[in-house]
Amino acid sequence: MTQEAVRAYTESNRLNRERPQSEDATRRELAEIVRVEQGGYHRPLSATPRNSPAAHGARAT
Numbered sequence: 001m002t003q004e005a006v007r008a009y010t011e012s013n014r015l016n017r018e019r020p021q022s023e024d025a026t027r028r029e030l031a032e033i034v035r036v037e038q039g040g041y042h043r044p045l046s047a048t049p050r051n052s053p054a055a056h057g058a059r060a061t
Helices: 002-037
Strands: none
Touching: none
């Protein structure tokens, strides 16, 4: 009986320590999603496909 109580107490403490970390991670993820949805994200130039006309210096007409 006491071993079960000690295990439950230990597990409860572990979960309580992890909770703030997961909340912070969730807040960061949600902030990133909001920023993308509001148009605040622009893909870097290095993400341009290599075989695209822009990669070869062609201009759009």
